[in-house]
Amino acid sequence: MMNTIWSENIQGVKTLYLSRRLRFDDCFFGQYEKAFGLDRNAPLKILEIGCGPGALCEALRRWYPNAEITGIDRDHNFIAFAKENVSGVEFLEADATKLPFADESFDVTISYTVSEHIEPTAFFGEQFRVLKPGGVCLCLSARKGLRCPASCLATTPQEKAFWEAVSTDENELETYGVGKYATSEAELPATLAKNGFSGITTSYAAIDLTPDDPKYPETMALAMIEAERAGDLEAIESMHAKDTDAVIKAVNKKYDERIRLYKAGEKQWDTALSLNLIVRGVK
Numbered sequence: 001m002m003n004t005i006w007s008e009n010i011q012g013v014k015t016l017y018l019s020r021r022l023r024f025d026d027c028f029f030g031q032y033e034k035a036f037g038l039d040r041n042a043p044l045k046i047l048e049i050g051c052g053p054g055a056l057c058e059a060l061r062r063w064y065p066n067a068e069i070t071g072i073d074r075d076h077n078f079i080a081f082a083k084e085n086v087s088g089v090e091f092l093e094a095d096a097t098k099l100p101f102a103d104e105s106f107d108v109t110i111s112y113t114v115s116e117h118i119e120p121t122a123f124f125g126e127q128f129r130v131l132k133p134g135g136v137c138l139c140l141s142a143r144k145g146l147r148c149p150a151s152c153l154a155t156t157p158q159e160k161a162f163w164e165a166v167s168t169d170e171n172e173l174e175t176y177g178v179g180k181y182a183t184s185e186a187e188l189p190a191t192l193a194k195n196g197f198s199g200i201t202t203s204y205a206a207i208d209l210t211p212d213d214p215k216y217p218e219t220m221a222l223a224m225i226e227a228e229r230a231g232d233l234e235a236i237e238s239m240h241a242k243d244t245d246a247v248i249k250a251v252n253k254k255y256d257e258r259i260r261l262y263k264a265g266e267k268q269w270d271t272a273l274s275l276n277l278i279v280r281g282v283k
């Protein structure tokens with residue numbers, strides 16, 4: 001049966017893709033490259049587990065031009081989107097706890113914000129099985145970040161009224177096991193060791209998204225603002241409520257204003273920083 005649990009109930013395809021495209025932008029590659037410790041030119045076979053709509057696979061395609069990259073996820077909508085939008089990567093629907101690959105068939109396994117949701121013995125055990133001896137497991141996990149929105153992006157009265165009127169199930173994420181296996185910064189490397197990996201290292205990549213910082217070109221700054229807009233709109237649409245015109249208009253109006261301020265050079269210095277733990281282990 002087709003699985004669409006994540007994309008329909010937890011994070012939508014477009015929001016996830018746009019937000020991850022920013023986090024894996026080339027301007028952050030220096031931080032990832034150091035932590036990954038991979039030969040850029042080697043013909044590596046890389047498997048991304050829980051690849052979602054494919055933004056990390058897309059970045060790996062650029063960063064490791066001679067690598068053969070495969071992305072798997074059990075969500076049908078993510079894989080369909082990735083197949084349509086990301087070229088040069090093989091995508092397939094598969095379960096991380098039963099990988100459809102032979103033993104010792106990959107040089108690298110990698111995942112981003114996935115270990116938190118899958119039972120660790122199965123998650124890391126399968127990666128250990130499909131990695132070649134000496135192969136590298138890279139487990140990336142988003143930690144608490146910083147978020148300081150621009151005042152023009154404050155919640156509008158229309159949004160407040162909308163969210164008060166729709167009924168939300170507070171326990172919904174728990175129902176889907178989201179974050180059930182979340183680990184602390186100390187527990188994650190210990191979990192890799194417990195599952196057979198050695199030579200464990202930890203690194204942190206700090207992904208700073210501040211549109212007004214002149215180090216970012218206009219295209220990147222606008223992509224940051226648009227990713228936030230898409231997230232807000234997708235959250236509203238996902239409620240399948242009637243009469244959303246007013247709230248959608250209000251959301252669009254505030255993001256249009258943010259873009260106007262950016263283009264006028266009226267700095268807001270709003271920022272979103274995500275801190276990403278990268279644990280590396282060797283089979």
Ligand SMILES: C[S@@+](CC[C@H](N)C(=O)[O-])C[C@H]1O[C@@H](n2cnc3c(N)ncnc32)[C@H](O)[C@@H]1O
Pocket residue numbers: 006007016017020049050051052053054055072073074075078094095096097111112113114117118
């Ligand atoms: C937080 S999302 C991250 C997606 C992607 N790594 C990204 O950052 O865009 C977690 C992903 O894990 C996938 N997932 C959860 N359990 C899975 C399983 N047992 N097998 C394969 N994928 C799974 C979900 O479908 C979802 O795409």
